[in-house]
Amino acid sequence: MTHVAILTPDPTDASHGELWPTVLARLQRALDAVGITTTPTPWTEHIDDAAGLRDYARILPLLTWGYHRHHARWLRACRSWEQAGLPLANPAQVLAWNSDKRYLGRLAERGIAIPATTWTDDVTRAQLDAMFDTTGAEELIFKPSVSGGAWKTRRLRRGDALDALPDGTTMLLQPYLPSIETEGETSLLFFGGQLSHVVNKRPVPGEFRVQEEFGGLYTVLDAPPAAALALAEQVLAAIETPLLYARIDLVPDADGRWLLMEAELIEPDFYLGKDPRQGAGFAQALRDAIDAG
Structure with a gap:
């Protein structure tokens, strides 16, 4: 049998406490079918000392939920894992890069279509008014550049009061896309560079918010819209690093142009409960990667 580690949340973090074991069980069932056994271990137990992860064929950071609340520790852990040469999938440098949503700006510089976006360390009323004026949006979304699961994400109309923001927090401002309510967000799941399923x-x-904890309604699609698939493949090409897995989240704007909302490369939910193959595509991609050395 081949043994891999799956990194899990900090044991002191009660968020999603009942959900992540269910996601873990789905992953374990899929991997068992291709002769891969898994050991769950909290990522916070391996921040400065990677010795406990050295004996695994791969280390999968698929359940490091909550890392955004401990971002400095997360970056330290990624450096530690990279320096130790651990066989992480996805690579440690990708895990660090993808943990701050400013990566969207770097992808935009490479030609990827994203919503009009401003990053700021000090959200002001004048700044919000300027974005309302320049985008013509009726509402705005703002959230921390380092976040997850709609954490501290707000939807604002003109004149809405601003909550106090923590010092040193970079915020991301975007126009709210009403198409999220009519067309939804479409997630394309790629394993080993191949499209697996679409939700x-x-x-x-x-x-x-489309997350399950806010009542999001999930439907598997037989195939992605052609333009959405083209953008997702463009995103993967722009990242330039071979990835074991990626979830590319896209939304059409009012004109039907697809925009990248997130490239989830750290701990995305694969929606295996909706996957027609129940994770077999991911399991085979991991099996192939391990066998290839």
Whole structure:
């Protein structure tokens, strides 16, 4: 048998405490089918000393939920893992790069279509008004550049009060795309560079967040829209690093142009409960990567 480690949340973090073991069990069932056994271990136990991870054929950071609340420790861990030469999938430098949403700006510089975006360390009323004026948006979204699961994400109309923001927090400002309510967000799952399955996610009425904890409605699609697939493949090419897995989240704008919302390369939910193959594509991609050395 081949043994891999799956990095899990900090044991002191109670967030999603009932959910991640279910996701882990789905992953384990898929990997068992190709002769891969898994050992779950908290990522926070391996920040400065990678010795406990050296004996695994691969280390998968698929359940490091909550890393965004301990970002400095996360970056330290990524450096430690990279220096130790651990066989992480995805690579440690990708895990660090992808943990701050400013990566979207770097992808935009490489020709990837994203919503109009401003990053700022000090959100001001004048700044918000300027974005309303320049984009013509009726509402804006702002959230921390380092975040996950819609953490501290807000939807603002003109004149809405601003909550106090923590010092030193870079924020991301974007126009709210009403198409999230009518067309939803479409996630394309890639394993070993190959498209596995496609899931459309829509918020419940009155909500704008598509995550399950906010009632998001998930539907598997037979195939992605052609333009969405083309953009997703463009994103993967722009990243330039071979990836074991990627979830590319896309939304069409009012004109039907697909935009990248997130390239989830650290601990994305693969939506295996919706995957027609129940994770077999991921398991085979991992099996092939290990066998190839």
